[in-house]
Amino acid sequence: MTIREMGRLLRRGETCSVELIQAALRRIQEQDTFNTFITVTADSALREAVERDQERAAGIDRGPLHGIPVALKDLFYTRGVRTTAGSLLFQDFVPDRDAWVVDRLRLGGAVSLGKLNLHELAYGATSKNPHYGFLLNPHDPSRIAGGSSGGSAVAIAAGFVPATLGTDTGGSIRIPASYCGVAGFKPTYGRVSRGGVMPLSWSLDHVGPLGRTVEDCALMMADIAGHDPSDQASSATPVPDFCAPPPRRLHGLRVGVPGDFFFESVDTEVASAVHRAIGDLERLGAEVVDVNLPDLRAASACQRVIQWAEASAVHSAATDPTRIGAEVWPLIQQGRLISGSDYVMASRMRRFFRLEFDKLWEQVDVVAGPTTPVVAPRIAEEDVQVGPDRENVRLASTRLVRPVNLIGEPALSMPCGTHSNGLPIGLQLIAAPFADARLLRIGQRLERFMGELE
Amino acid sequence: MEVCSNEWMPDPAEQRNQVMVDEVRAILYEAAQCLTPEIEPAFVYVLTPHPSADTEDLSEEK
Numbered sequence: 001m002t003i004r005e006m007g008r009l010l011r012r013g014e015t016c017s018v019e020l021i022q023a024a025l026r027r028i029q030e031q032d033t034f035n036t037f038i039t040v041t042a043d044s045a046l047r048e049a050v051e052r053d054q055e056r057a058a059g060i061d062r063g064p065l066h067g068i069p070v071a072l073k074d075l076f077y078t079r080g081v082r083t084t085a086g087s088l089l090f091q092d093f094v095p096d097r098d099a100w101v102v103d104r105l106r107l108g109g110a111v112s113l114g115k116l117n118l119h120e121l122a123y124g125a126t127s128k129n130p131h132y133g134f135l136l137n138p139h140d141p142s143r144i145a146g147g148s149s150g151g152s153a154v155a156i157a158a159g160f161v162p163a164t165l166g167t168d169t170g171g172s173i174r175i176p177a178s179y180c181g182v183a184g185f186k187p188t189y190g191r192v193s194r195g196g197v198m199p200l201s202w203s204l205d206h207v208g209p210l211g212r213t214v215e216d217c218a219l220m221m222a223d224i225a226g227h228d229p230s231d232q233a234s235s236a237t238p239v240p241d242f243c244a245p246p247p248r249r250l251h252g253l254r255v256g257v258p259g260d261f262f263f264e265s266v267d268t269e270v271a272s273a274v275h276r277a278i279g280d281l282e283r284l285g286a287e288v289v290d291v292n293l294p295d296l297r298a299a300s301a302c303q304r305v306i307q308w309a310e311a312s313a314v315h316s317a318a319t320d321p322t323r324i325g326a327e328v329w330p331l332i333q334q335g336r337l338i339s340g341s342d343y344v345m346a347s348r349m350r351r352f353f354r355l356e357f358d359k360l361w362e363q364v365d366v367v368a369g370p371t372t373p374v375v376a377p378r379i380a381e382e383d384v385q386v387g388p389d390r391e392n393v394r395l396a397s398t399r400l401v402r403p404v405n406l407i408g409e410p411a412l413s414m415p416c417g418t419h420s421n422g423l424p425i426g427l428q429l430i431a432a433p434f435a436d437a438r439l440l441r442i443g444q445r446l447e448r449f450m451g452e453l454e
Numbered sequence: 455m456e457v458c459s460n461e462w463m464p465d466p467a468e469q470r471n472q473v474m475v476d477e478v479r480a481i482l483y484e485a486a487q488c489l490t491p492e493i494e495p496a497f498v499y500v501l502t503p504h505p506s507a508d509t510e511d512l513s514e515e516k
Contacts, residue, residue: 203497298485301478308475330471337475345486347495352488354496 003068003162003216010056010067017049017056017067021111024069028113028160034141035133036154038074038084040114045069048111055109064219064243066109069161073152074115075122076102076165077196085198086118086129086148088323089315099196100231101165101207101224108223113161116151120325122167122200123311123332124148125175125397130325134379137180139423143376146176146397152210153180163211163220167197169204170307171371171401174413177210178426179376179397181415183447184210185217185440188433189408190235192221193228201310203233204303204405214414214443218242221436240437246445249285253442254364256291262369262400265386273417273425274370280449281368281442289364294356298349299403305346306406308335327394350406357407361432366442371413371426372397400428410436412443416450 001009009015025042052067074084077095084090098106105112117135119127127135127150135150137143138157145154149166153176156164166173168186177184185208192207199205209220222242228234257278263271282288312335321329360367377384377393384393391399404411409430416427431439 295485298481301481301485304478305482330467330474333468334471334475337472338479342479342482344495345489346482347497348489348493349482349486350496351493 001162002212003064003219006068006162007064007066011061017052017111018046020067021045021049021069021113024113024160031158032160034136034138034145034154034158035117035129036135036151036158036160037071037113038086038115038117038132038151039081041081041112042114045111045113048106052109052111062107062109063223064108065105065223068110068163069113070105070110071113071116071152071155071161071164072102073118073122073149073164073166075118075167075198076115077198078102078112078115081115083115083198084132085122086120086132088131089121089318090198091131095196097196100193100228102196104224104226105165105220110223116149116155116164118151119148119172120328121315122148122169122172122198123328125171125394126327127151127176128327128379136379137376139181140376142378143423144179144379144393146179146372146376148172149184149210150176153177153182153184156180156182156210156212163209163216165220165224166208166210167200168206168208168405169200170303170405171398173206173208173210174371174401174411174426174428175397177413178371178424181424182210182212183214183217183415183443184208184413185214185221186404186411187221187225187436188235188410190233191237191410191434191436192224193226193231193234195228195231195234199314201307201314203310204307206405206408214412214440214447217412218437218440218444221440225436235434237434242437242440244437244441246441246448248445250281250442250445251285253281253286253366255281255286255288256360256364256367257288258291258293258367258369261293261296265389265391266370266373267375267386267419269419270370270373270375270425273419274368274427277416277427277446277450278368280446280453284445284449291360291364291367293360293367294353296403299353299406300399302346302349302353303402303406305338305342306350309338309343312336312338353407357409365431365435366439367430369428370400371428372401373399375419375421375423375425404430409433410439412439414443414447
């Protein structure tokens with residue numbers, strides 16, 4: 001069920017929050033063979049559900065998330081509940097405060113069921129976590145869930161909760177959303193606070209929602225967007241109405257389709273599904289425009305240099321390779337090879353790309369392409385076949401999403417079809433800074449249209 | 455007699471890391487040839503006024 005569907009049942013009195021939470025906890029206990037959760041907070045969830053039901057009985061409605069079960073990537077600080085970051089380094093870390101967004105969700109009435117498994121330290125795209133178990137894809141457990149917010153996508157795809165929180169530094173919301181067939185939204189940098197979230201790379205980290213539908217993401221954004229003075233990157237730009245319904249038509253919308261970067265090395269079935277979705281946008285009234293993007297291969301290199309340097313600074317105390325997994329340790333070591341000059345040069349290129357994208361947004365409103373060039377790779381694979389080439393799974397998974405973190409634009413991944421092997425395919429839509437609500441409305445309209453066609 | 459060589463042997467893991475970084479760095483510096491000196495790094499150090507900052511009141515205090 002989606003947030004909207006659960007909310008409708010709650011408002012009609014056909015169920016209550018306690019029932020929803022109990023059912024979700026039962027499903028997790030009986031069906032979680034995917035290593036989804038690191039910590040399930042059943043007692044506090046049931047206690048909060050009782051409180052939400054009492055409020056509802058007293059005529060208090062906190063909004064669309066009132067009494068709705070959600071779950072949190074185990075990177076968000078939770079007061080009194082350990083926050084491992086998927087790492088042995090933080091296996092006993094119990095924060096004394098909640099992350100800003102966790103507070104906001106609670107204020108909105110959401111009930112957290114616990115902390116979700118992830119790629120170790122949120123530093124990777126596979127969620128093959130050597131300490132808390134490999135996350136398995138509910139569509140095919142021999143496949144990866146994607147990462148780093150793997151548990152956040154699996155919890156939705158497995159039907160445990162309708163929405164979760166994740167983080168995205170180089171695609172970590174959008175990749176698992178694509179591989180697991182759910183919606184995932186990376187907001188504009190600064191739109192959602194990073195306060196109380198374990199950092200990976202300060203200038204690239206984004207907090208955002210994943211949901212069964214794009215609408216679920218929008219409803220989550222309505223509660224988590226806003227200004228947090230404790231986060232120096234947090235924007236005071238007024239928060240738009242994320243709950244506004246999508247338009248019936250998309251007349252006047254200009255959709256940029258960059259052939260060179262997004263489609264040059266992509267699985268043919270993935271490319272076809274994405275082109276069909278772009279055709280649907282056109283049928284809804286949008287104008288499709290061929291665009292040439294700035295050199296996103298270079299943007300990706302800049303993102304990697306910045307992420308390497310910042311992540312190695314974040315984890316400067318990590319010096320014992322026996323406490324860090326074999327995928328993450330080399331990345332931390334590689335970051336230590338980045339010079340100050342390299343970092344500054346990448347940051348200058350970041351300014352250059354900012355200026356280039358500002359020009360792009362004068363030509364189009366949205367850029368469309370695949371989220372990932374392939375569907376979820378097999379767990380045992382180190383490399384994946386992309387057309388005629390073999391490509392490292394991590395680099396292939398991040399290739400089309402990583403550049404967006406450099407510039408900070410909002411980006412949505414939503415399901416747009418199914419591969420002949422039964423695995424979901426993700427469409428990525430990118431928009432101008434602080435066009436978050438508009439982008440989500442476009443996604444919702446497309447989602448409904450594709451649903452009507454089925 | 456066994457002779458132990460004390461010749462330094464490179465660590466394959468360190469070599470792999472260096473190769474990986476050098477590949478990405480090469481892409482960065484090739485693209486960076488387009489940069490002109492006025493393009494500053496994207497991180498900007500912005501100060502906000504302290505309560506004791508310059509104000510119109512200063513002249514009245516004299």
